[in-house]
Amino acid sequence: MAKNLINVGLVGLGTVGSGVVKVFQTNLDRIEERVGGKIKIKRLVDKFEDRFKELNIENLKFSSDYNDILNDPEIDIVVELIGGIEPARTICLSAMKKGKHVVTANKAILARYWDEIMQTAQNSKVDIYLEASVGGGIPVIQGLHDGLASNNIQAIYGIVNGTTNYILTRMAEGKDFKESLKEAQKKGYAEADSSFDIDGIDSAHKLAILASIAFNTTVDLKDIYTEGIANITHHDFKYAKEEFGQVIKLLAIAKAENGKFEVRVHPTLIPSDHLLAAVDDVYNAIYVVGDIVGPVMFYGQGAGQMAAASAIVSDIVYIARNIYSGVAGKVPSVYYETKHLSAKNIVNIEDIKSRYYLRFTVLDQPGVFATISGILGKYNISIASVYQTERKSGNKVPVIMMTYETLEKDIRIALAEIDNLSITKEKTLLIRVEKGI
Amino acid sequence: MAKNLINVGLVGLGTVGSGVVKVFQTNLDRIEERVGGKIKIKRLVDKFEDRFKELNIENLKFSSDYNDILNDPEIDIVVELIGGIEPARTICLSAMKKGKHVVTANKAILARYWDEIMQTAQNSKVDIYLEASVGGGIPVIQGLHDGLASNNIQAIYGIVNGTTNYILTRMAEGKDFKESLKEAQKKGYAEADSSFDIDGIDSAHKLAILASIAFNTTVDLKDIYTEGIANITHHDFKYAKEEFGQVIKLLAIAKAENGKFEVRVHPTLIPSDHLLAAVDDVYNAIYVVGDIVGPVMFYGQGAGQMAAASAIVSDIVYIARNIYSGVAGKVPSVYYETKHLSAKNIVNIEDIKSRYYLRFTVLDQPGVFATISGILGKYNISIASVYQTERKSGNKVPVIMMTYETLEKDIRIALAEIDNLSITKEKTLLIRVEKGI
Numbered sequence: 001m002a003k004n005l006i007n008v009g010l011v012g013l014g015t016v017g018s019g020v021v022k023v024f025q026t027n028l029d030r031i032e033e034r035v036g037g038k039i040k041i042k043r044l045v046d047k048f049e050d051r052f053k054e055l056n057i058e059n060l061k062f063s064s065d066y067n068d069i070l071n072d073p074e075i076d077i078v079v080e081l082i083g084g085i086e087p088a089r090t091i092c093l094s095a096m097k098k099g100k101h102v103v104t105a106n107k108a109i110l111a112r113y114w115d116e117i118m119q120t121a122q123n124s125k126v127d128i129y130l131e132a133s134v135g136g137g138i139p140v141i142q143g144l145h146d147g148l149a150s151n152n153i154q155a156i157y158g159i160v161n162g163t164t165n166y167i168l169t170r171m172a173e174g175k176d177f178k179e180s181l182k183e184a185q186k187k188g189y190a191e192a193d194s195s196f197d198i199d200g201i202d203s204a205h206k207l208a209i210l211a212s213i214a215f216n217t218t219v220d221l222k223d224i225y226t227e228g229i230a231n232i233t234h235h236d237f238k239y240a241k242e243e244f245g246q247v248i249k250l251l252a253i254a255k256a257e258n259g260k261f262e263v264r265v266h267p268t269l270i271p272s273d274h275l276l277a278a279v280d281d282v283y284n285a286i287y288v289v290g291d292i293v294g295p296v297m298f299y300g301q302g303a304g305q306m307a308a309a310s311a312i313v314s315d316i317v318y319i320a321r322n323i324y325s326g327v328a329g330k331v332p333s334v335y336y337e338t339k340h341l342s343a344k345n346i347v348n349i350e351d352i353k354s355r356y357y358l359r360f361t362v363l364d365q366p367g368v369f370a371t372i373s374g375i376l377g378k379y380n381i382s383i384a385s386v387y388q389t390e391r392k393s394g395n396k397v398p399v400i401m402m403t404y405e406t407l408e409k410d411i412r413i414a415l416a417e418i419d420n421l422s423i424t425k426e427k428t429l430l431i432r433v434e435k436g437i
Numbered sequence: 438m439a440k441n442l443i444n445v446g447l448v449g450l451g452t453v454g455s456g457v458v459k460v461f462q463t464n465l466d467r468i469e470e471r472v473g474g475k476i477k478i479k480r481l482v483d484k485f486e487d488r489f490k491e492l493n494i495e496n497l498k499f500s501s502d503y504n505d506i507l508n509d510p511e512i513d514i515v516v517e518l519i520g521g522i523e524p525a526r527t528i529c530l531s532a533m534k535k536g537k538h539v540v541t542a543n544k545a546i547l548a549r550y551w552d553e554i555m556q557t558a559q560n561s562k563v564d565i566y567l568e569a570s571v572g573g574g575i576p577v578i579q580g581l582h583d584g585l586a587s588n589n590i591q592a593i594y595g596i597v598n599g600t601t602n603y604i605l606t607r608m609a610e611g612k613d614f615k616e617s618l619k620e621a622q623k624k625g626y627a628e629a630d631s632s633f634d635i636d637g638i639d640s641a642h643k644l645a646i647l648a649s650i651a652f653n654t655t656v657d658l659k660d661i662y663t664e665g666i667a668n669i670t671h672h673d674f675k676y677a678k679e680e681f682g683q684v685i686k687l688l689a690i691a692k693a694e695n696g697k698f699e700v701r702v703h704p705t706l707i708p709s710d711h712l713l714a715a716v717d718d719v720y721n722a723i724y725v726v727g728d729i730v731g732p733v734m735f736y737g738q739g740a741g742q743m744a745a746a747s748a749i750v751s752d753i754v755y756i757a758r759n760i761y762s763g764v765a766g767k768v769p770s771v772y773y774e775t776k777h778l779s780a781k782n783i784v785n786i787e788d789i790k791s792r793y794y795l796r797f798t799v800l801d802q803p804g805v806f807a808t809i810s811g812i813l814g815k816y817n818i819s820i821a822s823v824y825q826t827e828r829k830s831g832n833k834v835p836v837i838m839m840t841y842e843t844l845e846k847d848i849r850i851a852l853a854e855i856d857n858l859s860i861t862k863e864k865t866l867l868i869r870v871e872k873g874i
Contacts, residue, residue, distance in 0.1 A: 023587055023729055026728075026729075027587060027588070027589060027728070027729065030587070030588070030589050031586075031587060033653070033774055034586045034587075034774070036769055036774070131584065137585075137727075137729070137730035137731070137733065138584075138733055139579075139580040139583070139584020139585065139733070142576075142579065142580065142583060142584050143576040143579065143580055143584070143735075146576070146579060146751065146754075146755055147568065147575075147576020147579050147580070147748075147751055148574075148576065148747065148751060149468075149471045149750075149751040149754040149755065150460055150464060150467070150468060150471075150746075150747050150749075150750030150751045150753075150754060151464070151467070151747055151751075152464060152467050216470070273715075275712070275715050275716070275736065278710075278712050278715045279712070290574075290747060291463075291464070292460055292463075292464065292574070292743050292744075292746060292747040292750070293573075293574035293737060293738065293743065293744055293747035293748075294574070294737065294738050294743070294744060295736075295737060295738070296574065296575055296576070296735075296736065296737035296738075297734070297735075297736035297737065298580075298733075298734075298735060298736075299712065299732075299733065299734035299735075299736065300730060300731065300732060300733035300734065301730065301731050301732075301733075306729050306730065306731070307729075307730055307731060309587075309729060310585065310587050310588055310727060310729040310730035311584070311730075312587075313586075313587030313729070314583065314584055314585060314586040314587045314588075316587075317586040317587060318583060318586065321768060321769070322764075322768060325764070325767050325768040325769065326767060327759075327762070327764035327767050327768055330762050330763060330764050331758060331759060331762040331764055332473055332758070332762065337470055337471070337473070
């Protein structure tokens with residue numbers, strides 16, 4: 001019997017989940033054109049019935065038990081949007097084992113259980129799509145894998161967290177960190193507990209997913225060196241711009257070079273005239289370098305209800321069109337080629353080489369500069385340029401330096417020694433400079 | 438019998454064709470990983486045997502007759518890279534009718550024979566992929582259709598011609614048009630006869646393809662209003678930047694609004710801080726606005742041997758993976774949904790509304806400004822600002838104006854009248870300003 005309706009089960013009616021319902025309400029004609037047949041959301045599951053009532057929709061089955069979706073044989077596609085680890089992981093795995101295709105935006109389970117989830121999809125011969133897990137509505141995962149399939153990816157540089165990018169944009173305008181964070185929270189871009197964003201953890205999750213796909217490997221979250229933005233001041237933006245023509249962005253970086261693999265998230269100096277430097281506010285962009293195509297950039301809204309819903313519904317359309325054509329689950333997972341998975345030789349952060357922006361906060365007295373540069377010299381760190389501001393607060397003064405390329409290990413030892421001096425009044429700030437970009 | 442080798446036939450060994458051969462030589466491992474099986478280029482066809490000899494490859498069949506590919510039952514995928522109308526159109530159509538999948542970068546046949554080509558693919562139940570026809574290596578066609586499938590596309594703004602973007606970038610730096618064009622030719626970015634690029638025709642071809650896909654319609658090349666860059670001077674860049682904070686880009690624009698559809702290619706003023714303004718040199722970018730996702734931008738090298746080859750080989754990978762999975766040709770063409778094709782009510786250029794940048798070249802004498810503004814006022818054109826430079830050449834002087842939103846018809850009548858005055862020494866330059874971007 002030819003299929004004449006595709007049923008979707010949606011778990012999680014939070015911001016994004018209710019966005020998905022809205023897209024089905026407003027764009028159903030468009031969706032069914034693209035799908036090539038009828039499709040509907042059959043069941044909604046959430047812990048809170050209020051969320052369902054607020055949606056104010058008729059003829060839709062609501063339940064607080066996700067098993068009502070898993071056990072409904074009519075449901076073809078399960079959309080998991082509750083986030084967190086459990087029961088999200090169980091829902092995705094169980095759905096696939098029951099032969100249902102899955103769409104998820106859950107970066108936490110993808111970054112932690114990549115192998116398990118992808119293997120379950122392959123073994124169960126179902127499709128799993130996850131476009132909304134990175135870069136909100138930007139079709140970067142598909143582009144990265146399919147559109148650049150002929151390339152060996154050499155590097156990924158991503159601005160993948162809207163909250164931190166909003167804060168850094170405000171700081172570049174001269175506002176301080178606290179004020180910028182408050183503004184982000186006021187606008188709903190940052191949670192009350194914003195540490196997941198601010199500390200770079202959200203970006204690391206997304207990098208794990210991007211790098212696993214781009215390099216056909218499995219990147220473990222714990223192997224990603226991760227550093228947040230909380231130690232940067234708006235003065236650093238001023239120095240970076242005026243002295244070095246650079247801006248500061250929180251970048252998620254993955255690079256493969258000479259058999260070595262670097263995966264790291266940290267504030268990074270990039271040239272002001274680079275396209276990534278123009279990505280402001282809550283926007284995201286993923287800049288990918290392929291060995292054939294050169295650089296390609298994907299840009300758009302990285303977060304927010306409708307951006308994420310756009311990606312989720314596009315994934316649903318994709319699966320549904322395949323179901324109607326009788327090909328869903330028949331093409332090996334585009335994200336995961338078991339046969340060719342490669343273990344990557346991940347470089348420890350201490351072994352990377354970079355130029356470094358350094359901001360020392362030291363006593364404003366004779367001989368200080370000689371002391372600092374003496375220690376740097378001892379560890380073979382060459383100074384490319386120095387900037388000492390005339391601004392003084394008490395008797396502390398910032399000294400800004402740009403080094404030539406240096407081994408991170410050497411910088412760390414040198415800074416530990418410098419930070420231990422009595423002339424040093426605050427922990428020295430280090431920001432890596434991305435030269436290859 | 439399970440298939441154990443996919444054979445590709447390649448017609449056209451020009452720059453891009455030999456790039457495709459190179460990618461197969463350098464990245465075959467990667468390609469076969471992604472394909473999930475063996476794949477090879479079995480036959481090469483070109484008019485010039487020298488091109489084959491230059492490639493210096495063994496075990497590859499060369500012929501000067503494309504029928505050797507069409508009539509080879511072992512060939513699964515035909516890659517058409519000869520460009521132009523015939524025999525390219527015949528090759529693509531015949532290949533599909535013989536059950537072969539097609540990859541093409543040929544914007545000329547796609548822009549002219551969209552319906553015929555897409556219908557042939559559907560009737561023959563084969564796949565046609567055309568990523569390289571727009572934006573070189575940028576995976577924009579796939580992103581536009583699949584990645585944004587849940588959206589009604591509202592607008593496309595594309596920098597889709599690398600040659601003109603290179604020239605405009607140089608002009609923004611203060612070089613004049615002729616010098617910039619020469620530089621582009623010297624670097625191999627512009628042909629000796631560059632009119633196809635300079636006059637916007639290449640961009641119009643690409644817009645026809647993008648708009649047909651994004652709006653699920655068929656845009657006829659002749660319905661695209663097309664204007665080139667040859668009348669702009671480097672002084673206009675200076676005025677645009679200093680007086681209005683804008684840059685000039687050759688944009689391919691498609692917009693759907695209130696049942697009306699605009700498709701046009703012309704130099705356009707956009708704000709200097711817009712992301713498209715940062716797209717320089719031979720790079721391309723396509724800025725798409727979806728009703729759900731908001732703005733999304735795709736950026737990369739829009740031309741060049743390897744960028745185009747990246748897209749073509751990625752298309753080949755895509756089809757080959759589907760062949761091995763037994764699903765090739767089974768999913769309705771992603772670019773063309775016959776059932777839902779919509780005719781678009783294309784707005785005549787005279788009926789669009791825009792703000793206009795105007796540069797009058799007039800006699801430097803009293804009363805001139807009153808005369809011009811009097812004529813503009815007669816046709817209900819309001820002036821937002823005026824800038825009269827002090828620079829004089831002979832007794833001619835440029836007067837720069839920005840209008841408020843005006844009907845193009847009115848501007849045209851007014852300018853015809855002004856250009857007919859004895860005080861007017863050169864045809865007035867008009868550049869449209871894109872406000873919605």
